[in-house]
Amino acid sequence: MSDPRYPIGRYLKEETVSPAKRGTWIGEIAEAPAQLRAAVQGLNESQFDTPYRDGGWTVRQVVHHVPDSHLNAYVRFKLALTEDNPTIKPYEEALWARLPDTAATQVGVSLMLLEALHRRWVVLLRAMQESEWSRTYIHPEDGQLRLDYILGMYAWHGKHHIAHVTSLRERMGWG
Numbered sequence: 001m002s003d004p005r006y007p008i009g010r011y012l013k014e015e016t017v018s019p020a021k022r023g024t025w026i027g028e029i030a031e032a033p034a035q036l037r038a039a040v041q042g043l044n045e046s047q048f049d050t051p052y053r054d055g056g057w058t059v060r061q062v063v064h065h066v067p068d069s070h071l072n073a074y075v076r077f078k079l080a081l082t083e084d085n086p087t088i089k090p091y092e093e094a095l096w097a098r099l100p101d102t103a104a105t106q107v108g109v110s111l112m113l114l115e116a117l118h119r120r121w122v123v124l125l126r127a128m129q130e131s132e133w134s135r136t137y138i139h140p141e142d143g144q145l146r147l148d149y150i151l152g153m154y155a156w157h158g159k160h161h162i163a164h165v166t167s168l169r170e171r172m173g174w175g
Helices: 019-040 059-082 100-104 107-127 130-134 147-172
Strands: 136-139 143-146
Touching: 019 059, 019 107, 019 147, 059 100, 059 107, 059 136, 059 147, 130 147, 143 147
Parallel strands: none
Antiparallel strands: 136 143
16 A cells, blocks of 8 residues: 555546446445444544544544545435436535544444445435436536446445555554
């Protein structure tokens, strides 16, 4: 790993997305909550407050960030499925990570939130029709984005942050 910010590499956009690839990504989204729970299993409070890299978020912040981010993604999917090319509102994820609920909430709460959210999200994703994958929304900074692209990005996003925790555990010898 040459860059601890990207332990699994950066997300690489796929120009064409097959139904099989979407199925793989939906499976990865379905599995992410259990994988994140396993990644933090047995950590103590001091370990939760350890940054995964110099200048990076703590494990606690990472765990709370994943459902924050995926909740926004879920809402954006629903907006794109019910409105014609809506403009979504970005959020300041770094500022969200410093809000009091991040420091004061047990990580188990965010793990439960992620599990419940992903159950709902996966039901929605599995029910989508072929034509719906090309629906779009507009991100003010990133432009028009297709739902199949967003699906791949969030499948990567979960694995990306799980790897932040697992690679830290490896480096620190936390088992």
